[in-house]
Amino acid sequence: MRWSQNFIPTLREDPADAEVISHKLLLRAGLIRQLGSGIYSYLPMAQRIALKIMQILREEMNRIGGQEFYLPALHPAEIWKESGRWDAIGADMFRLKDRKDADMCLGMTHEEIFTAIARHELRSYKQLPQVWYQIQVKFRDEPRPKSGLMRLRTFIMKDAYSFDVDAAGLDRSFEDQREAYKRIFGRCGIQFAIVEASSGAMGGSASNEFVARTDAGEDLIATCSACGYAANLEKATSRLGLIKDLVGPDAPEEFPTPGVRTIEDLIKFPGGAKAENQIKTLVYMVTVQRMKMELGSRDDHILETPAIVLLRGDDHLQETKLLDALVRMGSFAIGVRPARAEEIRALFGANAGSLGAVKINRSNELIQKIRREIAEFPNTSDYILDTVDLIVVADQTLRGRRNMTTGANKDDHHLRGVDVERDIHIDRWADLRGVNAGESCPRCESGTLDVYKAMEIGHIFKLGTKYSESMGATVLTPDGKPTPIVMGSYGIGVERIITAAIEQNHDENGIIWPKSISPFDCIVTVTNMKDAALRETGDKAYKDLQRAGLDVLLDDRDERAGVKFKDADLIGIPYRITIGKKVADGVVELFDRKTKTSEEVKLSEIVSRVQSLALAGL
RNA sequence: CGGGGCGUAGCACAGCCUGGUAGUGCGCUCGGUUUGGGACCGAGAGGUCGGAGGUUCGAAUCCUCUCGCCCCGACCA
Incomplete structure (x- = not known):
């Protein structure tokens, strides 16, 4: 391909809309142009790739x-x-x-x-x-x-x-x-x-x-x-150390916690608890798709139903894990979202900072109350009345924990001395917590997670x-x-x-294509097209390389050498054969885009040299 | 869907607050000088100021609506 006759619209400056490096380089190297949001035209160089x-x-x-x-x-x-x-x-x-x-x-x-x-x-x-x-x-x-x-x-x-x-x-x-x-x-x-x-x-x-x-x-x-x-x-997942809890009281004890809204607040509150001794109570709305598949008839319903998620106070929920756990329960869940404040209020009669799962009982009047209150929500699907079911899903790190502190479902009150398995009805144990860097590897003895x-x-x-x-x-x-x-x-x-x-192969000058997917194996850069000797030498090298089966780009534009070098670097062709002054001595320069090193090669040997390099793996 | 930002020449931007003949750099065209890492001098071409409506003697500029794009978050079987 002769550059002068091909469409490779390189840009000198970074386009304003591009943020990540690959986006900038795709535009600057003349590979793509945007048609709309998330819609791009692939120009000839991109199509080759x-x-x-x-x-x-x-x-x-x-x-x-x-x-x-x-x-x-x-x-x-x-x-x-x-x-x-x-x-x-x-x-x-x-x-x-x-x-x-x-x-x-x-x-x-x-x-x-x-x-x-x-x-x-x-x-x-x-x-x-x-x-x-x-x-x-x-x-x-x-x-x-x-x-x-x-x-x-x-x-x-x-x-x-x-x-x-x-x-x-x-x-x-x-x-x-x-x-x-x-x-x-x-x-x-x-x-x-x-x-x-x-x-x-x-x-x-x-x-x-x-x-x-x-x-x-x-x-x-x-x-x-x-x-x-x-x-x-x-x-x-990660491997966590076991926590030994002190023996707690025979039953949870309610205590006033005015102004306490967060895990952090309760740590600082006199008579509060460390984060690892708190139970974090989250409320999620689960989108459920119900498909009744009977011969000759189908009946699909999409609806939302609330779920309670319990984690250790210092853990955070990994939402995808919650969704996976719900699917494993056979719930036909297709999505989850945090419940809105007014939904939480309606479900618990308390605000988000004071929630707890102790003594949630599906058959008592609480459910009736929930149903009545949900029914009063605007924008709530009718289906929810049939399916209110406060599923409680707990992270497995809470197994066996006792003497824990959690909300009392009453604003400004908490419960202490909670024994998770004794005091909370848990429908499902699951791995729900997001892991943190630095925790121990779940597979081996010695490693930590990055x-x-x-x-x-x-x-x-x-x-x-x-x-x-x-x-x-x-x-x-x-x-x-x-x-x-x-x-x-x-x-x-x-x-x-x-x-x-x-993203993985670039430097400050542009793209560095892996040889296997580069639009061209090499580029022949004629430093001065006004010099007939250089022009003819470049043309011959171009044809010889092509005959050897290589994809060659000939930069035959009437541009200064500096511009051509910059463009060649930008578009990232692995090897550049520079046709310059030393042609008089029968020598050209072979530049390696990746290592930025160059060697002088006799004109007579350039084809075999490039061939061996271009075919030598990555 | 929530929050923020931006639409002015091919590209990057200024002008808008405080209304009064639309600008700068790069790129492009022509002439000349240059010629190994994005040259220099001179002369040019190129814009419905995203769109519609309104206010005004007068709108790129003020107001309303609308379309599009970017970023953060939510979301992403």
Whole structure:
């Protein structure tokens, strides 16, 4: 490619809207331009990069037996209604109507569509396993698109789906994908980690998240340097020392605590308690989706129901863990939010600073009172009357604790001497607390946890039979019985790879592309186009390198050398061949973008030299 | 959804408070000098001041509405 005839609109200054480094460099290097919030046009250089990444994705998917499809991005609503996700997903899905006023949507993922093919065409266990994938655009109406290509509303994803006859088969397919992902990110030059992650409210028995460490990331990862344990904070646990409580009274004692509103207040209050001896009582509203699945009829309800969450005073709630715990209870929970002050008031008759879970009894008149009071709320769903159920979920660090202090459900009063298991009816014990950096590793004896920021670049799920059951995708087993296909789902965001590659490979001068995904293998920079000898030498080097099978960019613009060097650094091509004064001696300069070192190479040897460098791994 | 900020030339910004002929730098065009790390001199082109309505003799500037974008938080199966 000749730069003079190509569109590489580099910018000298940082665009005002860009905050993170990859966003700035994507714009400055002439890779992308914004069309709308979370919507970007990919210019020719970016397209070259994307194509290289997609080629790696294809090679590695094909290597594990994957077959490439191309499915529609436009979906009729019916298929999403079948799986229940039309209602479950909400505002994240782009929805539209066709001319006949039928509901449609733009696909945000393709479990339903692939499953629809599987259920029609896969009949026998003999046809399994199957590994199907595509590289295709996805649409998600993100609440907050941000950071250039990091969080988009339309983006390219490689999504793969595995279909197995049983869990053991899924385990093998999952492992294949895991290995493929390791090769893919490795080949793309990304430093990544595999972490335990929440499977989310949509179910699935296991999932691994692939993350790239970068301060621009939105995920927090806890990791142990001693044993390699790594987990998303949504899932991470730690090993805590046991606390020996003193023997308390036979029953809780109420005492006045005027003005005490927070854990901190109660620590300082005379006769109060240390944070680790307090019970923190939080009230959450849980969004529940109820699906009655009867033959020939479906009845979906979305409703909200309150839950009480108990933690140690010095811990904080990890909301995803709460949601996961509620899902494990079989509650069909799809979301949680903190209760509003007026909701808390109505439920407890006390304000947030004075709450406690002692003697919450579902069958007494308190529930009647709650029901009456909730019914008076404006904007409260009618459904709530049928489902008021003050579920109490407690963090397992509270197990066996006694002589604790907590709110008395009366403003300005607390209870001391509370024995958690004796005095509180707890519906569910769960791991709910968020871990903190510096706590002990849950896996090994010696390590402590470090917490760093990272961005999600891939996610693999064991879906199980969620979609095959709801959509009726079954095969016959050897003994002739229908069994739901056991599925897995595996995604990689192409733009996320681009973003992570830049975040991890740049310096003050610009991008430093990993060789494998660089838009060009090398750039030939002619320092002065007015010098015929340099011009001709550059042209010959360009053609020779091309003939050797390399992707070459020839900077033949009528610009000063300094401008060309700056631009070459900015767009991040791994090797620069500078055609300058020493051409008279048959010598050119070979500059390594990453190490910033240069060597003089004889013109006659430049092709073989660049070839060996460009092909030598990362 | 809550909070904050910003829309003026291709890009980055000033002008707005205190209404009176729309500016600066970079980029772009032309001429000249330069030519290895974002050159210099000279001459130019380029703007419905996001949109609509209002106040006023007069609005980029004041008021109302609206659209869009960015950031923080919430949220993100």
